[in-house]
Amino acid sequence: MSLIRLSSPHVFKANTSAAVMQQVLLATLPAIFAMTLFFGWGTLIQITLAMLLALSFEAICLLLRKRSLRFFLTDGSALVTAVLLGLAIPPFAPWWVMAVGIFSAIVLAKHLYGGLGNNPFNPAMVAYALLLISFPVEMTRWTLPFVIQGDGWQVASFADTLRLIFMGMEPVWLDTLTGATPLDVLKNRGGMTTEEVWRSSAVLSQGVFAWYAVSGAYLMGGIYLLYRKIFTWHAPVAMLATLFIMASLVYGIDPYNYADPFVHLGVGATMMGAFFIATDPVSCATSNKGKIIFGIGAGLLVYIIRTWGNYPDAVAFAILLMNLAAPFIDLYTQPRSYGHARARVGIKDKG
Amino acid sequence: MSADYRKITLDGLWHNNPALVQLLGLCPLLAVTGTVVNAIGLGLATTLVLIGSNLTVSMFRSLVPESVRLPIFVMIIAAFVTAIELLMQALTYDLYLILGIFIPLIVTNCAIMGRADAFASKNTVAASVTDGVMMGVGFTAVLMLLGAMREALGLGTLFSNMQLLFGPNASNWQITLIEDYRGFLFAILPPGAFVGMGLLIALKNILDTRIKARRKQAQEQPTGSKRVRVTG
Numbered sequence: 325m326s327l328i329r330l331s332s333p334h335v336f337k338a339n340t341s342a343a344v345m346q347q348v349l350l351a352t353l354p355a356i357f358a359m360t361l362f363f364g365w366g367t368l369i370q371i372t373l374a375m376l377l378a379l380s381f382e383a384i385c386l387l388l389r390k391r392s393l394r395f396f397l398t399d400g401s402a403l404v405t406a407v408l409l410g411l412a413i414p415p416f417a418p419w420w421v422m423a424v425g426i427f428s429a430i431v432l433a434k435h436l437y438g439g440l441g442n443n444p445f446n447p448a449m450v451a452y453a454l455l456l457i458s459f460p461v462e463m464t465r466w467t468l469p470f471v472i473q474g475d476g477w478q479v480a481s482f483a484d485t486l487r488l489i490f491m492g493m494e495p496v497w498l499d500t501l502t503g504a505t506p507l508d509v510l511k512n513r514g515g516m517t518t519e520e521v522w523r524s525s526a527v528l529s530q531g532v533f534a535w536y537a538v539s540g541a542y543l544m545g546g547i548y549l550l551y552r553k554i555f556t557w558h559a560p561v562a563m564l565a566t567l568f569i570m571a572s573l574v575y576g577i578d579p580y581n582y583a584d585p586f587v588h589l590g591v592g593a594t595m596m597g598a599f600f601i602a603t604d605p606v607s608c609a610t611s612n613k614g615k616i617i618f619g620i621g622a623g624l625l626v627y628i629i630r631t632w633g634n635y636p637d638a639v640a641f642a643i644l645l646m647n648l649a650a651p652f653i654d655l656y657t658q659p660r661s662y663g664h665a666r667a668r669v670g671i672k673d674k675g
Numbered sequence: 676m677s678a679d680y681r682k683i684t685l686d687g688l689w690h691n692n693p694a695l696v697q698l699l700g701l702c703p704l705l706a707v708t709g710t711v712v713n714a715i716g717l718g719l720a721t722t723l724v725l726i727g728s729n730l731t732v733s734m735f736r737s738l739v740p741e742s743v744r745l746p747i748f749v750m751i752i753a754a755f756v757t758a759i760e761l762l763m764q765a766l767t768y769d770l771y772l773i774l775g776i777f778i779p780l781i782v783t784n785c786a787i788m789g790r791a792d793a794f795a796s797k798n799t800v801a802a803s804v805t806d807g808v809m810m811g812v813g814f815t816a817v818l819m820l821l822g823a824m825r826e827a828l829g830l831g832t833l834f835s836n837m838q839l840l841f842g843p844n845a846s847n848w849q850i851t852l853i854e855d856y857r858g859f860l861f862a863i864l865p866p867g868a869f870v871g872m873g874l875l876i877a878l879k880n881i882l883d884t885r886i887k888a889r890r891k892q893a894q895e896q897p898t899g900s901k902r903v904r905v906t907g
Contacts, residue, residue: 424859432870436877458861 341440344605345400347554351545352407352600358541359411362534363467365485366415370422373489374406377426385435401440405429408448408600412593412640413455415467416480416502419490421459425451445647446607449640456640464636465502468527469534506532506591507636510583517580532591539595546599555603558612562619563598563626564589570627582631594626597639607647614650614657622646680805687809693786694817694872695879700786703777704818705868709829712836714822715815716770720759720778722811725787727755729807732795739796748791749782756781770839786814817875824871829863831856 359367382402386393409425429451437443456463480488480501504512506528513521522528550557571585588594602608602622609618622642629638660666693699700721707713731751732739739747760778763771771778781787790810795803827833831853837845861867 436873454861454866457864457866458859459857460860 340399341401342399344554345404347549347552348404348600349400349407351549351554352404352411354541354544355411355538355596356407358538359415362469362537363415364470364480365482366467366480366489367411369485369489370413370415370417371407371410373419373422374410374426375403377423378402378406378430381426381430382435385431385439389435389439391439396440399440402430405434405447405451408596409451411596412448412452414463414465414502416465416485416488417462418492421455421462424458425455428454441606443606444651445644446601446604449601449643449647452640453644456635464504464508466505466508467501468503469531503527505636506535506587507583507630510587511630511636518583519580532587535592536590539590542595542599546595549599549603555605556612556615558615559602559608559619559622560598562616563602563623564594564619566620566623567594567627570624574627574631588627588630592630592637593639597622597626597643601639601643602646607650609650609653609657611654611657611659613659614653617653617657618646618650621649680802683802683805684809687806687811688813688816692813692817692879693789693810694814695876697786697789699789700784700814701872703780703784704814704821705865705872707774707777708818708822708825708868708871709863710826710836711819711822711834712770712839713773714818716763716767716774716840717777717781718811718815718818720763720774721781721784721787722808722815723759724752724755724781724784725790725811725814726804726807727758728752728787728791729795729803730800731755732791733798733800733803736796744792744796745788748788748796752787752791753782767840773839786810821868821871821875824875825862825867827852829859829861829867831858 356367356371379397379402382397383393386396406426406429409422409429413421413425429447433445433447433450434440434443504527509525509527510518510521516524546560549555567588568585571583571588574582575584598619602619609615622639625642625645626638629635629641633641635641655670658668687693691697694701694704703717703721707717728748728751732748735747756779759781760771763774763778790806794806798806823833826835831851833850833852835849837848841848862871
């Protein structure tokens with residue numbers, strides 16, 4: 325009720341899911357542009373494919389579940405999932421990787437749990453984690469940034485990229501275009517110190533700029549969404565700060581064997597995870613205190629899995645694990661409303 | 676007390692299926708159903724233990740004191756599991772190696788303990804053996820179905836390595852569904868088992884709802900015309 329609010333503004337417009345999703349889609353544009361600039365047409369093709377598949381699966385599920393096609397198809401949530409997955413998977417991944425991913429995101433992770441608003445896990449991250457453990461070869465063959473290749477745009481023209489994704493290509497040619505990600509290089513360093521790795525790997529010494537630029541683009545999108553009040557600062561800031569502090573501590577103790585904190589923030593899916601995944605209103609914690617705890621947990625897990633786990637990047641796993649903890653966090657972080665007794669926290673006993 | 680064998684059979688196979696309804700014994704169910712042959716191997720072993728333990732428990736049901744029944748049941752089950760383990764070592768050694776720890780772990784399979792306590796300790800020998808057979812077959816059927824789903828999705832084959840269980844003649848039973856299949860690791864790994872299990876349970880619930888709706892329709896039709904409607 326706005327009766328109590330005495331000062332302006334007095335008129336509010338209800339924020340619909342569709343409007344929120346439109347803003348999120350708008351905020352991914354810088355990242356899409358940066359990805360295309362540095363990694364070629366692949367990203368755009370993947371996103372288009374993902375959107376078509378997502379809308380089709382969404383429509384099939386809605387028909388099977390006898391829900392309103394028009395209302396749910398136009399809310400844009402399937403499109404957001406599609407764009408995020410399209411940005412997350414390697415630009416030259418074959419089409420069937422995307423098909424399996426979108427199927428698991430829309431059908432398994434979303435509609436089997438009851439559709440938008442009922443999914444305990446972020447659909448795009450479920451799909452990414454599933455793809456990563458199912459197709460390790462396809463999912464770790466990341467496109468080399470065109471900065472390294474010089475004439476990369478000529479090497480992989482639009483038609484070539486299309487053929488690469490939909491018909492497959494002779495692996496020799498693919499090998500010249502793809503390589504490991506910086507986090508992968510830093511992880512599988514074979515006993516070299518951090519400085520030696522940086523000097524010996526072209527991906528790091530020349531190409532890392534591309535990843536920083538993409539992260540910067542995500543940051544821009546995130547700041548825009550913060551400005552539009554689509555989400556609050558708590559989860560992303562807590563996640564980034566925790567990751568930064570953890571990385572600084574370990575790097576400060578042993579700079580020879582661990583990556584520096586700026587690499588952890590600027591390379592890999594950190595920025596995307598912090599601003600576009602950890603802020604998911606459905607699968608993350610609800611209260612502000614809860615969001616901070618969620619962010620801290622995600623940041624810690626990202627660092628731990630990246631550094632001592634099996635996979636080079638860990639944002640998807642960290643967020644999924646925290647998604648699992650979100651209902652529990654919510655139980656213990658119920659805010660107190662002014663003038664009332666302290667909120668009861670924890671699981672209420674039935675007696 | 677005369678047992679209703681039709682009810683015992685239907686309960687074991689469908690209405691009270693240990694895997695799909697009671698959700699018991701999920702640990703081996705999810706862990707070893709990567710291929711059909713593993714599923715059949717574990718299913719057969721579990722069924723044999725279930726029959727043996729149900730038989731023994733119901734034979735001695737009047738002698739076992741209520742307060743110590745569970746330790747006694749565990750010992751009976753453990754004895755049968757040891758026997759089955761030795762049998763598998765002798766007959767199907769390769770499969771024994773693949774199934775590994777999950778054969779001794781049959782002792783802790785709650786489906787077996789559950790049947791011993793809930794059924795065999797209260798019913799006649801014949802009824803208990805029937806219950807053991809039917810519960811075992813129901814469990815094995817779900818194992819096989821899940822194994823087939825995961826093998827087809829994960830490896831693109833069906834009935835591979837059947838020689839482990841049925842002798843060298845069975846080595847050509849393998850059906851390759853898709854040539855040059857790249858493999859879908861997710862289906863083979865534990866998460867695939869959970870998802871597959873969830874889909875199977877959902878399928879059973881859908882079928883049950885359909886059957887119930889149809890039966891209701893069939894019941895209503897003949898009486899419908901004769902009944903005088905008193906409410907709007």
